[in-house]
Amino acid sequence: xxxxxxxxxxxxxxxxxxxxxxxxxxxxxxxxxxxxxxxxxxxxxxxxxxxxxxxxxxxxxxxxxxxxxxxxxxxxxxxxxxxxxxxxxxxxxxxxxxxxxxxxxxxxxxxxxxxxxxxxxxxxxxxxxxxxxxxxxxxxxxxxxxxxxxxxxxxxxxxxxxxxxxxxxxxxxxxxxxxxxxxxxxxxxxxxxxxxxxxxxxxxxxxxxxxxxxxxxxxxxxxxxxxxxxxxxxxxxxxxxxxxxxxxxxxxxxxxxxxxxxxxxxxxxxxxxxxxxxxxxxxxxxxxxxxxxxxxxxxxxxxxxxxxxxxxxxxxxxxxxxxxxxxxxxxxxxxxxxxxxxxxxxxxxxxxxxxxxxxxxxxxxxxxxxxxxxxxxxxxxxxxxxxxxxxxxxxxxxxxxxxxxxxxxxxxxxxxxxxxxxxxxxxxxxxxxxxxxxxxxxxxxxxxxxxxxxxxxxxxxxxxxxxxxxxxxxxxxxxxxxxxxxxxxxx
Numbered sequence: 001x002x003x004x005x006x007x008x009x010x011x012x013x014x015x016x017x018x019x020x021x022x023x024x025x026x027x028x029x030x031x032x033x034x035x036x037x038x039x040x041x042x043x044x045x046x047x048x049x050x051x052x053x054x055x056x057x058x059x060x061x062x063x064x065x066x067x068x069x070x071x072x073x074x075x076x077x078x079x080x081x082x083x084x085x086x087x088x089x090x091x092x093x094x095x096x097x098x099x100x101x102x103x104x105x106x107x108x109x110x111x112x113x114x115x116x117x118x119x120x121x122x123x124x125x126x127x128x129x130x131x132x133x134x135x136x137x138x139x140x141x142x143x144x145x146x147x148x149x150x151x152x153x154x155x156x157x158x159x160x161x162x163x164x165x166x167x168x169x170x171x172x173x174x175x176x177x178x179x180x181x182x183x184x185x186x187x188x189x190x191x192x193x194x195x196x197x198x199x200x201x202x203x204x205x206x207x208x209x210x211x212x213x214x215x216x217x218x219x220x221x222x223x224x225x226x227x228x229x230x231x232x233x234x235x236x237x238x239x240x241x242x243x244x245x246x247x248x249x250x251x252x253x254x255x256x257x258x259x260x261x262x263x264x265x266x267x268x269x270x271x272x273x274x275x276x277x278x279x280x281x282x283x284x285x286x287x288x289x290x291x292x293x294x295x296x297x298x299x300x301x302x303x304x305x306x307x308x309x310x311x312x313x314x315x316x317x318x319x320x321x322x323x324x325x326x327x328x329x330x331x332x333x334x335x336x337x338x339x340x341x342x343x344x345x346x347x348x349x350x351x352x353x354x355x356x357x358x359x360x361x362x363x364x365x366x367x368x369x370x371x372x373x374x375x376x377x378x379x380x381x382x383x384x385x386x387x388x389x390x391x392x393x394x395x396x397x398x399x400x401x402x403x404x405x406x407x408x409x410x411x412x413x414x415x416x417x418x419x420x421x422x423x424x425x426x427x428x429x430x431x432x433x434x435x436x437x438x439x440x441x442x443x444x445x446x447x448x449x450x451x452x453x454x455x456x457x458x459x460x461x462x463x464x465x466x467x468x469x470x471x472x473x474x475x476x477x478x479x480x481x482x483x484x485x486x487x488x489x490x491x
Contacts, residue, residue: 002123002150002164004157005102007031012100012151016068016088017107023048023071025107031153032104036061044069055084056091066095072108072118079401081118083468085125090466098148105154116156120163123152127171128469128476133182166296170483173292174476180284181461181474185260185277189232190308193259193280197237197287197306203294206240220347222326226340227309229264229317236348238355239290239304243297250301251490252358253290253482254348256341256365257283257308264311264337265319278474279341281461282364283308285478292483299491305352307344311337323422327351328445333422335429341367342426342438346445353450360389360451363442364478365458370434372459379405380477381456383439389451392489393481399488401468402481404455413440 008015008031019025023044027037043059047069057069070088073080092098105119154160180188180196188196194209201207212234215224220236227234240250258279262268268276283306290304318324322334324343328350332343345363352361371381380397382404384390390406397404416437419425424444428437439454446452460477467475 002127002152004152004154004161006153006155006157008102008104008153009100009151012102013064013098014066014068014095014100015102015104015153016070017104018070018072018109019044019107020072020109021074024109026109028106029155031106036067040067040069056088066098068092077401078399081121082125082128083401085122085127086129086469088122089126089129092148100149100151102151102153105152105156105160112156115154116159116163119152119154119156120160120167123160123164124167124171125469126150127168128174129471131175131178131471133179133473169292169296170480172295173288173290173483174479175288176291177281177284177288177476177479178470178474180287181278181281183277185310188277188280189259190227190230190235190257190310191232193257193308194233194235194237197239200239200287200291200294203291204241205290205294206242208238210236210238218327218351219325219329220327220351221324222332222343223307223309223347225318225322225324225334226258226264226311226343229314230310230312232259232310235308236351237306237308239287239306241290241293241298241300241302243293243299244301248301249359250303250356251486252352252356252361253286253302253304254345254352254361254363255283255286255304255306256280256344256363256367257306258341258344259308259310261311261338261340262313264340265313265317266336266338267313268338275462278462279366280308281366281457281474285364285457285461285476285482288476288479289482292479293486298486300486302486303352303356303358305348307348309340309344311340326445328447330424330444331422333419333425335425336427339426339438341365342441345442349442349445349452350447353446353448358450360386360453361446362393362453362455362482364455366461367456368435368438368458370438371456374407374435375405375459377459377463379403380460381435381439382406382453383409383436383443383456384451384453385409385443385446385449386451386453389453393453393455393485396485396488397481400480400484402460402477404481407436407439409436409440409443413437414444417441
């Protein structure tokens with residue numbers, strides 16, 4: 001809960017101020033009493049003498065009130081204020097008794113515009129870090145989620161509030177993405193997922209659901225084949241946002257939505273298979289991004305397309321060696337049923353290109369374990385047929401610290417995906433370059449030379465440990481990246 005005020009509250013358990021590298025702060029309107037200021041300055045003098053490196057510290061103003069000291073660098077990266085907000089939220093959680101806090105924004109030793117920008121991003125980071133997913137907790141639920149009433153003390157309320165509303169739309173998109181990725185496979189199967197997407201209409205989005213019957217009629221046999229071993233349906237869902245009154249071509253975002261991935265007949269090892277609920281993270285990013293566009297009334301035309309399936313072994317499951325005809329007309333020999341995400345994306349990409357004739361296509365998928373071997377959990381893999389598009393995505397990633405690293409595509413890799421009995425095969429049996437050959441496979445389904453980028457987010461979508469802006473688990477990686485990409489280049 002967040003509100004704005006011009007003075008400190010009398011009933012709060014704590015307040016926070018910002019100091020610079022020299023442990024100096026501003027109290028422009030004498031909001032702090034002389035007695036409180038004296039205590040704070042005395043404490044800051046001690047920190048200065050010790051040459052304290054602590055980013056956050058605290059002192060007791062009284063037996064009932066605490067003051068937090070947040071040290072801020074003079075020069076910093078663009079994402080630093082967000083990370084600072086996230087760090088402060090984590091620090092604050094250690095104080096169980098604090099339920100109300102005032103954050104004295106105007107104590108920042110900056111000029112007006114810089115105060116507005118820094119504080120807006122700080123609040124954003126604080127909010128992102130506060131995410132929890134505890135809807136299935138029945139024991140000790142009261143202590144699992146700590147709601148702190150937060151009041152922003154500032155004389156720049158209107159400007160900060162405007163930026164807060166913008167960032168809150170992004171946060172809503174990120175939290176939706178995290179919620180979807182966090183849901184267990186028995187709850188968020190393709191049937192339920194498709195129903196939830198229909199509810200996005202309330203935000204002004206146009207949602208169209210193509211069920212299995214329609215997909216078969218269209219010829220999306222690559223996508224349908226992945227889900228045929230499951231008792232659940234398979235779907236392709238389009239989500240359209242028309243925020244630009246002109247008839248400009250839309251920006252297209254395509255996501256892999258494998259709600260649970262057992263590997264199919266090419267069964268995965270049992271260990272860690274429970275994590276395969278997040279194999280639909282690419283689709284969740286697309287959904288969160290589209291909700292964000294609608295909430296903040298983005299001045300663009302955009303379409304999100306997600307393929308929703310469940311990859312299960314069963315009497316009707318796809319077999320290794322099966323050959324399917326994709327929506328593009330190209331045939332695919334399925335040598336490994338655990339290389340299923342690319343089959344879903346193959347049909348979704350061609351469908352998107354043909355139906356919407358977009359300005360560009362960016363697809364996202366937890367596509368390969370090989371990308372984790374290559375880049376770990378620091379970068380998403382970026383593959384593209386367009387240098388300009390690649391640079392735009394890379395630059396956006398640097399600004400919001402959702403980093404991507406471009407890897408090569410080359411016609412020689414195509415040879416590794418050529419099949420003796422079909423137009424192509426879905427894995428590279430020679431070995432090596434697993435992420436690259438997967439991307440090379442996807443590129444074959446761009447029929448009309450549309451600028452295209454593929455983001456392999458397998459190492460970024462889910463984290464076993466907490467990050468700067470997430471508490472561990474689903475990260476929501478990609479929403480901020482693509483929102484920044486759109487904001488910088490298309491609005």
